Amino acid sequence: xxxxxxxxxxxxxxxxxxxxxxxxxxxxxxxxxxxxxxxxxxxxxxxxxxxxxxxxxxxxxxxxxxxxxxxxxxxxxxxxxxxxxxxxxxxxxxxxxxxxxxxxxxxxxxxxxx
Amino acid sequence: xxxxxxxxxxxxxxxxxxxxxxxxxxxxxxxxxxxxxxxxxxxxxxxxxxxxxxxxxxxxxxxxxxxxxxxxxxxxxxxxxxxxxxxxxxxxxxxxxxxxxxxxxxxxxxxxxx
Numbered sequence: 001x002x003x004x005x006x007x008x009x010x011x012x013x014x015x016x017x018x019x020x021x022x023x024x025x026x027x028x029x030x031x032x033x034x035x036x037x038x039x040x041x042x043x044x045x046x047x048x049x050x051x052x053x054x055x056x057x058x059x060x061x062x063x064x065x066x067x068x069x070x071x072x073x074x075x076x077x078x079x080x081x082x083x084x085x086x087x088x089x090x091x092x093x094x095x096x097x098x099x100x101x102x103x104x105x106x107x108x109x110x111x112x113x114x
Numbered sequence: 115x116x117x118x119x120x121x122x123x124x125x126x127x128x129x130x131x132x133x134x135x136x137x138x139x140x141x142x143x144x145x146x147x148x149x150x151x152x153x154x155x156x157x158x159x160x161x162x163x164x165x166x167x168x169x170x171x172x173x174x175x176x177x178x179x180x181x182x183x184x185x186x187x188x189x190x191x192x193x194x195x196x197x198x199x200x201x202x203x204x205x206x207x208x209x210x211x212x213x214x215x216x217x218x219x220x221x222x223x224x225x226x227x228x
Contacts, residue, residue, distance in 0.1 A: 040223075
């Protein structure tokens with residue numbers, strides 16, 4: 001398994017501003033993922049972030065809105081840009097450990113946009 | 115395309131009784147299947163997985179799941195429910211061929227009644 005931390009744990013932001021969420025892992029991992037989850041609902045994959053390459057975005061998510069950085073094997077950031085109330089959600093990062101196919105999740109960042 | 119269905123939004127079980135949380139899937143090739151649990155205000159925790167081999171897989175907290183290829187199902191089970199099992203459960207699938215993307219079901223809220 002892996003220990004994953006996210007910062008901030010929660011934030012309240014004004015519409016039109018941007019927020020950068022950090023994800024830190026206690027071991028080196030190749031594959032990291034960013035998800036969005038409405039409270040009590042399912043997870044939607046935003047993008048896959050592999051170190052050394054550009055992030056791969058899922059349908060409905062674009063780099064201008066959700067830029068991602070992956071500077072090394074233990075760290076990634078997701079920025080939610082030009083926020084609107086519709087961006088209010090929980091944002092989760094996850095990592096896949098080796099060839100286990102298991103994904104381990106961070107505690108999430110609860111974002112409220114007013 | 116891959117998809118997961120969890121037909122029950124809510125399952126209520128009396129403490130001590132056996133529990134089943136249902137999951138069916140659809141993939142183009144062979145599936146990798148997973149169960150995750152989410153306790154209130156916490157991130158997702160990995161419970162168990164089916165990759166290959168024995169159709170009955172055992173996981174954390176006494177849970178098990180049975181892979182049934184003909185019925186394309188992967189139901190989660192536990193012989194005797196505990197009140198502490200009350201949580202939100204997600205089934206997820208990944209196609210063996212092609213991508214690393216996990217697709218999650220809509221979740222089933224399990225409530226164990228004392």
